[in-house]
Amino acid sequence: MTRPTTPKGILAHSDTWIGIALVIFAGAAATRAAAFDPISRSYPLVLAVLLGVFGAGLIIRVAASSAPKHVPFALPAKVAALATVCIVLWIYALASGLGFVVPTMLLQLAFLTLCGVRPLARSALYAALITAGGYLAFVEGLGVRLPQTIAPWVL
The missing domain is CATH 1.10.287 (Helix Hairpins)
Structure with a gap:
């Protein structure tokens, strides 16, 4: 090498x-x-x-590192395109009144899955922890008001 x-x-x-x-x-x-x-x-x-x-x-x-590996651009471009679609859908969900928790957890789940975290249950657990941490940091720690959901009794 x-x-x-x-x-x-x-x-x-x-x-x-x-x-x-x-x-x-x-x-x-x-x-x-x-x-x-x-x-x-x-x-x-x-x-x-x-x-x-x-x-x-x-x-x-x-x-x-050892000699750089040649990585084709096709796979990173597909991952970047999927991540962009996820972010656009997340912004749309926030603007549509779905609140912070559900769209953010789904976004984190999609990102973790794109990054190769397996199995799906582990990705869901990580997504829930990241969302809870973000919620606590912004609401409790910084006092930021997050988007309200149209169904507050759900979450």
Whole structure:
């Protein structure tokens, strides 16, 4: 196994470019957040640092990996198209009065299934936990009002 030792080998990988973009965006976000007052600066600054760390992690992963595998674009394009359809349907469901819980859980279930989480019961459990965590974070933690459902007695 060979490693991509030449810059062309590392720069030929799409994860490298995504990592570079994330690091640049994180630097810009951290610079903007540094100008905020001390109370409101911490949250965007932490997010910017995390974004930069994840971007650097992508670059390091590509540099440390063996020779990049050729992945055909057909499969990622199909997954991206399905994910886009799921997001559009989720937005439509939120705007149609179906509330937050049911559409978000179905969206998470679809995403987890697209990402290959099997069996379906495990995906459903993860989707329920993610939805509950998001609900608690936004409603209880941040005090954000989420979309109301047309049938509040259901959920």
